[in-house]
Amino acid sequence: MRWIYFVLIVVVVAAANLLAQDVYLKIPADSPAKNPLEGNSDAISAGMGAYRVRCADCHGMDARGIRGPDITQVWARGRTDAALFRTIRNGVPNTEMPAHPAPRTSDLDIWRILAYLKTISPATAAAPGPGNAATGEHVFATNCIACHRVGDRGGNLGPDLSRIGAARARAAMARQIRGTMGSFRTGYEPVTLTTPNGQEIRGVKKNEDLFSVQVMDTRERIQGYLRDDLRSVSDEKKSAMPVFGPDKLSDAELDDLLAYLENLQGTNAAPSSAR
Amino acid sequence: MLRRTSARLAVVIFAAAACMATLVAQSVAPPLVTTQELLNGLASDGSRWLMFGGSYTNQRHSPLTQITPENVSRLVPQWVFQTDTAGRFETTPLLRDNVLYVTGPLNVAWAIDARTGRQIWQYKRELPPTGGLTACCGLVNRGFGVLGDRLFMTTLDAHLLSLNMKTGAVVWDATLEDYSKGYAATIAPLVVKDKVIVGVAGGEYGIRGFIDAYDAKTGARAWRFYTIPGPGELGNNTWAGDSWQRGGASIWVTGAYDPELNLLYYGIGNPGPDYHSESRQGDNLYSDSLVALDADTGQLRWHYQFTPHDLHDWDATQVPILADLTVAGQPRKVVMLANRNGFFYTLDRTNGRLIVGKPYVVTTWAKEIGADGRPVILPGYVPDEKGSLTCPDVTGATNFWPASYDPSQRLFFVNAREVCATYYAWKQEYVPGERYTGGAGQRATGPDMRAWGALRAIDPATGERKWEFPYISPSTSGVLTTASGLAFTGDAEGNLLAIDSHTGKLLWHFQMGSALHGTSPITYMLDGRQQILVPSGTTLTAWALSDIARVPSTR
Numbered sequence: 001m002r003w004i005y006f007v008l009i010v011v012v013v014a015a016a017n018l019l020a021q022d023v024y025l026k027i028p029a030d031s032p033a034k035n036p037l038e039g040n041s042d043a044i045s046a047g048m049g050a051y052r053v054r055c056a057d058c059h060g061m062d063a064r065g066i067r068g069p070d071i072t073q074v075w076a077r078g079r080t081d082a083a084l085f086r087t088i089r090n091g092v093p094n095t096e097m098p099a100h101p102a103p104r105t106s107d108l109d110i111w112r113i114l115a116y117l118k119t120i121s122p123a124t125a126a127a128p129g130p131g132n133a134a135t136g137e138h139v140f141a142t143n144c145i146a147c148h149r150v151g152d153r154g155g156n157l158g159p160d161l162s163r164i165g166a167a168r169a170r171a172a173m174a175r176q177i178r179g180t181m182g183s184f185r186t187g188y189e190p191v192t193l194t195t196p197n198g199q200e201i202r203g204v205k206k207n208e209d210l211f212s213v214q215v216m217d218t219r220e221r222i223q224g225y226l227r228d229d230l231r232s233v234s235d236e237k238k239s240a241m242p243v244f245g246p247d248k249l250s251d252a253e254l255d256d257l258l259a260y261l262e263n264l265q266g267t268n269a270a271p272s273s274a275r
Numbered sequence: 276m277l278r279r280t281s282a283r284l285a286v287v288i289f290a291a292a293a294c295m296a297t298l299v300a301q302s303v304a305p306p307l308v309t310t311q312e313l314l315n316g317l318a319s320d321g322s323r324w325l326m327f328g329g330s331y332t333n334q335r336h337s338p339l340t341q342i343t344p345e346n347v348s349r350l351v352p353q354w355v356f357q358t359d360t361a362g363r364f365e366t367t368p369l370l371r372d373n374v375l376y377v378t379g380p381l382n383v384a385w386a387i388d389a390r391t392g393r394q395i396w397q398y399k400r401e402l403p404p405t406g407g408l409t410a411c412c413g414l415v416n417r418g419f420g421v422l423g424d425r426l427f428m429t430t431l432d433a434h435l436l437s438l439n440m441k442t443g444a445v446v447w448d449a450t451l452e453d454y455s456k457g458y459a460a461t462i463a464p465l466v467v468k469d470k471v472i473v474g475v476a477g478g479e480y481g482i483r484g485f486i487d488a489y490d491a492k493t494g495a496r497a498w499r500f501y502t503i504p505g506p507g508e509l510g511n512n513t514w515a516g517d518s519w520q521r522g523g524a525s526i527w528v529t530g531a532y533d534p535e536l537n538l539l540y541y542g543i544g545n546p547g548p549d550y551h552s553e554s555r556q557g558d559n560l561y562s563d564s565l566v567a568l569d570a571d572t573g574q575l576r577w578h579y580q581f582t583p584h585d586l587h588d589w590d591a592t593q594v595p596i597l598a599d600l601t602v603a604g605q606p607r608k609v610v611m612l613a614n615r616n617g618f619f620y621t622l623d624r625t626n627g628r629l630i631v632g633k634p635y636v637v638t639t640w641a642k643e644i645g646a647d648g649r650p651v652i653l654p655g656y657v658p659d660e661k662g663s664l665t666c667p668d669v670t671g672a673t674n675f676w677p678a679s680y681d682p683s684q685r686l687f688f689v690n691a692r693e694v695c696a697t698y699y700a701w702k703q704e705y706v707p708g709e710r711y712t713g714g715a716g717q718r719a720t721g722p723d724m725r726a727w728g729a730l731r732a733i734d735p736a737t738g739e740r741k742w743e744f745p746y747i748s749p750s751t752s753g754v755l756t757t758a759s760g761l762a763f764t765g766d767a768e769g770n771l772l773a774i775d776s777h778t779g780k781l782l783w784h785f786q787m788g789s790a791l792h793g794t795s796p797i798t799y800m801l802d803g804r805q806q807i808l809v810p811s812g813t814t815l816t817a818w819a820l821s822d823i824a825r826v827p828s829t830r
Contacts, residue, residue, distance in 0.1 A: 042701075045702075046703060049700070050715060052662065052697075052715075052717060053699060053715035056717070103408065104710075106709055106710060208747065208768075209747070209768035209770060210746065210768065
């Protein structure tokens with residue numbers, strides 16, 4: 001049995017060397033390099049742990065996306081192992097996805113994570129959901145655009161949605177809209193400041209320390225306040241985004257809106273902010 | 276004629292003498308750093324800071340009193356020094372004869388005029404390509420050691436250098452180990468008598484850790500203490516099979532020294548692989564231990580293991596602090612350490628026996644420290660593939676950032692973290708030079724899992740907390756205290772903080788733009804004014820009171 005391990009190590013080291021070159025030589029995205037650890041059970045269990053520790057904060061324990069995109073659809077959308085390796089190694093410019101340089105992240109670490117992800121990813125893309133995207137755009141313009149940006153249109157109080165279709169699974173977007181998602185994205189935590197004369201300033205928190213808090217208020221004014229100048233600073237439990245229950249948005253309207261959002265892949269829009 | 280000649284001669288002699296006097300004044304040799312000065316520690320005149328912890332006790336407590344709780348709000352910046360390199364400071368600068376000696380990230384180092392912040396010389400080590408370096412957690416350095424007119428600095432490629440204090444030129448270069456096998460060095464050397472004491476990092480890369488002593492003059496190795504005993508040595512049987520060969524147990528935080536007992540005290544790193552421990556059954560000595568070594572020979576005198584068979588990466592690489600205190604009516608020579616595993620320890624430093632072992636943060640994995648000195652471990656905190664939630668987290672209840680100790684108040688000051696984590700473990704084969712952790716920990720988040728921290732003042736005779744100053748998120752700053760009753764530290768948001776060390780009350784703060792990380796300010800006197808020197812991010816900033824007049828020194 002031992003020779004198997006030896007062969008495996010040789011294969012892995014050789015592949016790792018190949019890929020190390022790959023990173024620096026910028027082999028095109030259609031590079032045929034394949035994950036040398038695909039299907040390897042030790043690598044998959046190691047990759048699961050590594051994924052949970054290093055990726056799940058943003059991409060979710062189920063890899064269906066929280067702050068970062070749903071990454072279970074990447075193979076179904078035609079990305080190659082080599083391209084995914086490079087994405088992890090180099091990060092994605094102008095997004096929160098960081099680079100993972102050696103030595104902290106070895107080539108093997110990346111292949112292990114991809115070996116694990118492959119086991120929870122469908123090979124083919126899911127069939128498109130119901131709904132009419134063109135109608136959905138009207139729903140968006142009526143209900144969402146005051147706070148959310150798509151391309152060069154819309155508000156800034158909520159996250160930019162120019163890439164949301166690539167980033168989030170349909171079901172997750174539905175939960176967010178219906179108000180059944182509990183977490184807030186960093187930089188969008190709802191906060192209420194109360195001035196000494198009792199005036200309330202509502203907004204989302206951009207930053208804070210022991211002595212100050214920086215907010216964007218509901219009129220999109222960005223401003224820093226000293227805690228000493230305020231009567232109180234309270235973190236709100238409920239998202240700044242209104243709940244769109246069936247009373248505000250019918251199931252059919254929701255389907256249309258989701259169809260529109262699924263089409264937002266960031267390809268025609270200006271790059272989203274680095275936040 | 277004779278008279279004129281003698282008058283002329285007198286003039287000439289006078290002129291020559293005057294000239295000589297001038298020459299003599301200009302050529303006073305820079306004072307050499309003596310072993311006696313190292314033994315004296317922080318002098319009451321504030322003229323020097325010559326080692327990592329200020330003195331061999333590592334108390335990081337200054338006798339200076341010009342800056343007080345009453346006037347600290349009048350601190351103003353004197354100058355700012357920028358590294359112009361990537362990476363951030365984790366260093367403790369040294370001060371000698373009005374010159375600062377500072378190590379930075381990427382093994383760049385400087386001599387800096389303490390009056391102006393202007394560079395006198397710079398040293399830069401040519402490092403192997405960063406892909407080849409294995410320092411797990413940042414390409415940092417924690418500071419110089421000094422003796423005579425020589426500085427000592429460890430390097431990321433696991434060397435120890437001696438530099439000429441006047442020029443920054445390399446005097447000798449000793450290799451600790453082969454960096455390509457996972458060894459690195461970030462520790463500030465400790466100079467004891469004629470030897471330079473260092474250790475190696477690399478606990479996440481399957482190394483076998485050691486503490487070395489080198490001859491300060493020649494760079495020849497005087498002794499080596501392996502932190503994992505080899506075959507035939509006492510303790511080797513605490514490692515299953517051949518796991519001792521790659522068990523980690525690194526050393527990356529400077530120890531303490533007791534000149535009377537002639538003992539060195541060093542905290543040792545975690546066993547590897549960190550989380551999946553099947554391959555290393557046993558206590559895994561001397562990982563996660565404090566070892567007391569004979570400073571002349573490196574012989575082990577005693578050890579105390581905080582976390583036998585560690586499963587959570589809880590290195591004991593915290594800064595050990597020495598003090599003499601009265602416990603239960605008895606005078607005791609102690610060594611104190613707030614451990615990453617959640618417990619605060621006071622040990623008898625003559626024999627390693629436990630005096631106090633009490634949790635100082637929320638600690639779920641052990642019920643208490645038993646009478647035998649071992650933790651009473653609770654079930655259900657073994658990392659596995661599904662993950663097990665345990666407090667404290669991987670970074671620990673505290674870590675390598677130095678604590679301080681004020682003997683006049685009998686108080687130990689530490690930046691503590693209240694964070695839990697889900698720990699995962701999986702089987703991993705060892706590949707030389709690769710990370711070898713067998714798992715990982717993920718910080719627990721959620722509404723009932725707030726991650727926060729506090730500066731805590733602990734009585735080492737009882738382990739009781741006297742006060743705390745809470746932060747909104749955990750700080751990774753060290754602490755400096757002064758005899759005037761001040762604690763200087765930083766929060767994670769970049770604020771430099773001055774806190775009343777008797778009460779925990781905040782007195783003054785300044786937003787530095789980058790957090791103090793892994794180090795604390797130092798303090799010294801310069802031209803009659805007490806200075807607070809703050810390494811944070813890529814800057815060094817010197818502070819002094821605005822209304823104290825300079826008294827330029829004439830020498």
